[in-house]
Amino acid sequence: MPLYNITLKTEAPVEELEKAKAAAKENGGVIRHEYSIIKGFTVEFPDDTVQTFQSTKHVHVEQDGAATTYEMTWYQLCGLLSSMMPCTSSEYRPFSKC
Template sequence: MLRKAQPLYRRAMSSYIITFKDHVKEADASKIKSAISSLGGSIVHEYSLIKGFAVKLPESVHIDKIKQLYGHSFANVEEDKEVKASS
């Protein structure tokens, strides 16, 4: 039986949810998302109820760099991780 080939290495990725401030225009938000993609980020989801998106960043692109460049447009940046409820 043949198995699917595995990549020689996997890039470590970090996931974040980023929301924009209310005053940020859609054109500016699109430019920021494009810039993040050009740095190696991958937009994995765009939210419709809130002005925001989920992104995966390679380890080489630290979230602090993104905040430094575009933080003036962000309302919130948080790590996207699994949440567990306890009783």
């Protein structure tokens, strides 16, 4: 059984967290961790059960997995910033191509 992270959406009332935990348990899920900084928990349950949580307007469901980072050089960062910052010839933009 895979692990899933269940978190409340920003506009969701806090009570929805307890409802989500109860629903997870009712559907055969086992809560493996409860978070204190964010409103959420990690639950282990079958794939077919997750569909009911994804359709809820109050919670976000994400399968647990390895997190990766992207390494970027200073040159790549400057190129990215310049593509995001429109400029005119009268403005000074240190990362722009003006």
